[in-house]
Amino acid sequence: MKTLQIKTAQNVNINFTVATVFQRLSAFALDNVVKFAYFYFSNKLFGFSMLDDSLNGDGWTIKAVEVLFLIPITFYSLYSEILMDGQTIGKRLLKLKVINIDGFKPSITDYIMRWFLRVVDFNLFLLLFVYVASLGLNDQYVLLVVIFLFGKLVGFFLILFTNKSQRFGDIIANTIVITLKDDVKFSQTILEDIQFDYKPTYANVIKLSDNDLRIIKETYKTAVKHSDFKTLIKLRSKILEVTDIKSIHKSDLEFIDTVLKDYNYYTQSM
Known part of the structure:
Protein backbone atom coordinates (compact mmCIF):
# COMPACT_ATOMS: atom_id res chain seq x y z
CA MET A 1 0.00 0.00 0.00
CA LYS A 2 1.11 3.54 -0.74
CA THR A 3 1.65 5.87 2.20
CA LEU A 4 1.57 9.64 2.37
CA GLN A 5 3.54 11.64 4.90
CA ILE A 6 2.19 15.10 5.71
CA LYS A 7 4.25 17.67 7.58
CA THR A 8 2.14 20.08 9.62
CA ALA A 9 2.90 23.75 10.22
CA GLN A 10 4.74 22.78 13.41
CA ASN A 11 6.92 20.21 11.57
CA VAL A 12 5.07 17.23 13.01
CA ASN A 13 4.84 14.35 10.51
CA ILE A 14 1.58 12.43 10.10
CA ASN A 15 1.47 9.26 8.02
CA PHE A 16 -1.62 8.15 6.11
CA THR A 17 -2.20 5.00 4.10
CA VAL A 18 -3.63 5.83 0.68
CA ALA A 19 -6.65 3.77 -0.39
CA THR A 20 -5.91 1.27 -3.16
CA VAL A 21 -7.73 1.24 -6.47
CA PHE A 22 -9.52 -1.95 -5.45
CA GLN A 23 -10.73 -0.45 -2.16
CA ARG A 24 -12.07 2.54 -4.06
CA LEU A 25 -13.71 0.32 -6.67
CA SER A 26 -15.37 -1.68 -3.89
CA ALA A 27 -16.70 1.53 -2.31
CA PHE A 28 -17.84 2.67 -5.77
CA ALA A 29 -19.69 -0.64 -6.25
CA LEU A 30 -21.42 -0.31 -2.86
CA ASP A 31 -22.48 3.23 -3.69
CA ASN A 32 -23.95 2.01 -6.97
CA VAL A 33 -25.94 -0.60 -5.05
CA VAL A 34 -27.37 2.27 -2.98
CA LYS A 35 -28.22 4.20 -6.16
CA PHE A 36 -29.82 1.17 -7.76
CA ALA A 37 -31.85 0.46 -4.63
CA TYR A 38 -33.12 4.06 -4.64
CA PHE A 39 -34.02 3.84 -8.31
CA TYR A 40 -35.71 0.43 -8.00
CA PHE A 41 -37.80 1.10 -4.91
CA SER A 42 -38.72 4.65 -5.92
CA ASN A 43 -39.82 3.44 -9.33
CA LYS A 44 -41.82 0.64 -7.69
CA LEU A 45 -43.41 3.12 -5.32
CA PHE A 46 -44.24 5.92 -7.74
CA GLY A 47 -44.12 4.16 -11.13
CA PHE A 48 -43.62 6.23 -14.29
CA SER A 49 -46.41 4.36 -16.08
CA MET A 50 -48.84 5.74 -13.48
CA LEU A 51 -47.29 9.16 -13.95
CA ASP A 52 -47.84 8.91 -17.71
CA ASP A 53 -51.52 8.14 -17.22
CA SER A 54 -52.07 10.91 -14.66
CA LEU A 55 -50.43 13.54 -16.87
CA ASN A 56 -52.29 12.43 -20.01
CA GLY A 57 -49.12 11.86 -22.02
CA ASP A 58 -47.61 15.33 -21.41
CA GLY A 59 -44.08 14.41 -22.54
CA TRP A 60 -42.29 17.53 -21.33
CA THR A 61 -43.80 17.32 -17.86
CA ILE A 62 -42.98 13.62 -17.59
CA LYS A 63 -39.36 14.27 -18.62
CA ALA A 64 -39.09 17.10 -16.06
CA VAL A 65 -40.37 14.80 -13.30
CA GLU A 66 -37.93 12.08 -14.41
CA VAL A 67 -35.03 14.55 -14.17
CA LEU A 68 -36.11 15.54 -10.65
CA PHE A 69 -36.42 11.86 -9.80
CA LEU A 70 -32.79 11.27 -10.85
CA ILE A 71 -31.28 14.27 -9.00
CA PRO A 72 -30.52 12.28 -5.79
CA ILE A 73 -28.57 9.76 -7.90
CA THR A 74 -26.76 12.37 -10.00
CA PHE A 75 -25.54 14.38 -7.02
CA TYR A 76 -25.19 11.41 -4.63
CA SER A 77 -21.41 11.48 -4.16
CA LEU A 78 -21.32 15.29 -3.89
CA TYR A 79 -23.85 15.76 -1.11
CA SER A 80 -22.77 12.54 0.63
CA GLY A 90 -19.62 2.91 0.44
CA LYS A 91 -16.55 4.73 1.76
CA ARG A 92 -17.88 4.66 5.32
CA LEU A 93 -18.52 0.91 5.18
CA LEU A 94 -14.98 0.32 3.89
CA LYS A 95 -13.47 2.94 6.21
CA LEU A 96 -12.23 5.28 3.47
CA LYS A 97 -12.19 9.08 3.62
CA VAL A 98 -11.46 12.01 1.33
CA ILE A 99 -9.01 14.53 2.77
CA ASN A 100 -7.06 17.49 1.48
CA ILE A 101 -3.52 16.72 0.32
CA ASP A 102 -2.27 18.75 3.31
CA GLY A 103 -4.15 16.49 5.72
CA PHE A 104 -7.09 18.80 6.38
CA LYS A 105 -10.77 18.64 5.55
CA PRO A 106 -11.52 19.59 1.90
CA SER A 107 -13.57 22.70 1.23
CA ILE A 108 -16.98 22.53 -0.41
CA THR A 109 -15.31 23.83 -3.59
CA ASP A 110 -12.90 20.87 -3.48
CA TYR A 111 -15.82 18.44 -3.19
CA ILE A 112 -17.65 20.13 -6.08
CA MET A 113 -14.53 20.04 -8.25
CA ARG A 114 -13.80 16.33 -7.71
CA TRP A 115 -17.48 15.51 -8.30
CA PHE A 116 -17.73 17.57 -11.50
CA LEU A 117 -14.56 16.05 -12.95
CA ARG A 118 -16.03 12.56 -12.71
CA VAL A 119 -17.08 13.34 -16.28
CA VAL A 120 -13.39 13.02 -17.21
CA ASP A 121 -12.56 10.11 -14.91
CA PHE A 122 -15.50 7.93 -15.86
CA ASN A 123 -17.13 9.42 -18.96
CA LEU A 124 -14.27 10.62 -21.16
CA PHE A 125 -15.16 10.60 -24.86
CA LEU A 126 -18.86 10.31 -23.95
CA LEU A 127 -19.81 12.75 -26.74
CA LEU A 128 -17.72 10.81 -29.25
CA PHE A 129 -19.41 7.63 -28.05
CA VAL A 130 -22.86 9.16 -28.58
CA TYR A 131 -21.84 10.42 -32.03
CA VAL A 132 -20.58 7.04 -33.21
CA ALA A 133 -23.65 5.34 -31.75
CA SER A 134 -25.90 7.76 -33.64
CA LEU A 135 -24.33 6.72 -36.94
CA GLY A 136 -25.87 3.29 -36.52
CA LEU A 137 -23.08 1.61 -38.49
CA ASN A 138 -22.56 -2.09 -37.81
CA ASP A 139 -18.86 -1.95 -38.68
CA GLN A 140 -18.35 0.69 -35.98
CA TYR A 141 -19.50 -1.64 -33.18
CA VAL A 142 -15.98 -2.58 -32.02
CA LEU A 143 -14.87 1.05 -32.06
CA LEU A 144 -17.95 1.95 -30.06
CA VAL A 145 -17.15 -0.61 -27.37
CA VAL A 146 -13.50 0.48 -27.20
CA ILE A 147 -14.44 4.16 -26.83
CA PHE A 148 -16.97 3.35 -24.11
CA LEU A 149 -14.64 1.11 -22.09
CA PHE A 150 -11.62 3.41 -22.38
CA GLY A 151 -13.68 6.39 -21.25
CA LYS A 152 -14.83 4.45 -18.19
CA LEU A 153 -11.30 3.27 -17.32
CA VAL A 154 -9.51 6.65 -17.28
CA GLY A 155 -10.15 7.13 -13.54
CA PHE A 156 -9.14 3.51 -12.85
CA PHE A 157 -5.75 3.84 -14.57
CA LEU A 158 -5.02 7.23 -12.99
CA ILE A 159 -5.65 5.82 -9.48
CA LEU A 160 -3.57 2.77 -10.33
CA PHE A 161 -0.51 4.56 -11.71
CA ASN A 174 -5.92 18.63 -4.38
CA THR A 175 -7.49 15.70 -2.53
CA ILE A 176 -6.63 12.09 -1.77
CA VAL A 177 -8.60 9.12 -0.46
CA ILE A 178 -7.11 7.46 2.62
CA THR A 179 -7.97 4.34 4.57
CA LEU A 180 -8.89 4.67 8.23
CA LYS A 181 -7.85 1.07 8.93
CA ASP A 182 -4.26 2.25 9.21
CA ASP A 183 -2.04 1.17 12.12
CA VAL A 184 -1.90 4.85 13.00
CA LYS A 185 -5.63 5.50 13.02
CA PHE A 186 -7.13 8.83 12.08
CA SER A 187 -8.38 9.28 15.66
CA GLN A 188 -4.80 8.99 16.90
CA THR A 189 -3.62 12.02 14.94
CA ILE A 190 -4.24 15.61 15.94
CA LEU A 191 -6.97 15.88 13.30
CA GLU A 192 -10.60 16.11 14.33
CA ASP A 193 -13.78 15.66 12.32
CA ILE A 194 -15.49 19.04 12.26
CA GLN A 195 -18.53 20.09 10.25
CA PHE A 196 -18.14 22.69 7.48
CA ASP A 197 -20.41 25.09 9.41
CA TYR A 198 -18.56 24.59 12.71
CA LYS A 199 -18.34 27.72 14.91
CA PRO A 200 -15.20 27.95 17.11
CA THR A 201 -15.36 29.09 20.74
CA TYR A 202 -11.78 29.69 21.90
CA ALA A 203 -9.52 31.71 19.58
CA ASN A 204 -6.60 31.43 22.04
CA VAL A 205 -6.08 27.78 21.13
CA ILE A 206 -3.67 29.00 18.46
CA LYS A 207 -1.16 29.53 21.29
CA LEU A 208 -0.80 25.74 21.33
CA SER A 209 1.49 23.84 18.96
CA ASP A 210 0.71 20.67 17.02
CA SER A 227 -12.72 7.38 33.57
CA ASP A 228 -9.73 9.21 35.04
CA PHE A 229 -11.43 12.45 36.06
CA LYS A 230 -8.48 13.73 38.09
CA THR A 231 -6.30 13.72 34.96
CA LEU A 232 -9.02 15.56 33.03
CA ILE A 233 -9.12 18.27 35.71
CA LYS A 234 -5.32 18.66 35.58
CA LEU A 235 -5.37 18.71 31.76
CA ARG A 236 -8.02 21.40 31.71
CA SER A 237 -6.08 23.51 34.22
CA LYS A 238 -2.90 23.22 32.15
CA ILE A 239 -4.68 24.28 28.96
CA LEU A 240 -6.21 27.29 30.72
CA GLU A 241 -2.81 28.24 32.11
CA VAL A 242 -1.01 28.05 28.76
CA THR A 243 -3.67 29.67 26.58
CA ASP A 244 -5.26 32.19 28.98
CA ILE A 245 -8.65 30.92 27.85
CA LYS A 246 -11.72 31.87 29.87
CA SER A 247 -13.75 28.69 29.76
CA ILE A 248 -17.51 28.84 29.24
CA HIS A 249 -17.84 25.06 29.62
CA LYS A 250 -18.43 23.60 33.07
CA SER A 251 -17.69 20.06 31.93
CA ASP A 252 -14.01 19.11 31.51
CA LEU A 253 -14.96 16.71 28.72
CA GLU A 254 -16.84 19.35 26.72
CA PHE A 255 -14.12 21.95 27.25
CA ILE A 256 -11.23 19.74 26.06
CA ASP A 257 -13.25 18.39 23.14
CA THR A 258 -14.02 21.96 22.08
CA VAL A 259 -10.34 22.92 22.35
CA LEU A 260 -9.38 20.04 20.06
CA LYS A 261 -11.98 21.00 17.46
CA ASP A 262 -11.22 24.73 17.68
CA TYR A 263 -7.51 24.13 17.12
CA ASN A 264 -8.31 22.11 14.00
CA TYR A 265 -10.67 24.81 12.78
CA TYR A 266 -8.12 27.61 13.08
CA THR A 267 -5.14 25.66 11.74
CA GLN A 268 -7.14 24.33 8.77
CA SER A 269 -8.27 27.83 7.91
CA MET A 270 -4.74 29.27 7.83
Missing part, protein backbone atom coordinates in the same frame (compact mmCIF):
# COMPACT_ATOMS: atom_id res chain seq x y z
CA GLU A 81 -19.13 13.66 0.91
CA ILE A 82 -20.15 17.14 2.08
CA LEU A 83 -22.65 15.92 4.68
CA MET A 84 -20.67 12.85 5.80
CA ASP A 85 -17.31 14.63 6.08
CA GLY A 86 -15.51 13.14 3.08
CA GLN A 87 -17.37 9.85 2.94
CA THR A 88 -20.16 8.21 1.00
CA ILE A 89 -22.02 5.16 2.34
CA THR A 162 -0.30 8.00 -10.05
CA ASN A 163 2.01 8.38 -7.05
CA LYS A 164 -0.78 9.32 -4.66
CA SER A 165 -3.50 7.13 -6.25
CA GLN A 166 -5.43 10.16 -7.47
CA ARG A 167 -7.98 10.29 -10.25
CA PHE A 168 -8.14 13.47 -12.34
CA GLY A 169 -10.75 15.02 -10.04
CA ASP A 170 -8.48 14.42 -7.03
CA ILE A 171 -5.48 15.95 -8.75
CA ILE A 172 -7.33 19.16 -9.66
CA ALA A 173 -9.14 19.40 -6.29
CA ASN A 211 2.83 18.73 19.49
CA ASP A 212 0.90 20.27 22.42
CA LEU A 213 -2.34 19.19 20.82
CA ARG A 214 -1.09 15.67 20.20
CA ILE A 215 -0.22 15.33 23.91
CA ILE A 216 -3.58 16.83 24.93
CA LYS A 217 -5.51 14.48 22.66
CA GLU A 218 -3.63 11.35 23.73
CA THR A 219 -4.03 12.24 27.41
CA TYR A 220 -7.69 13.10 26.90
CA LYS A 221 -8.50 9.83 25.11
CA THR A 222 -6.70 7.75 27.74
CA ALA A 223 -8.38 9.58 30.63
CA VAL A 224 -11.83 9.15 29.09
CA LYS A 225 -11.21 5.47 28.43
CA HIS A 226 -10.28 4.83 32.07
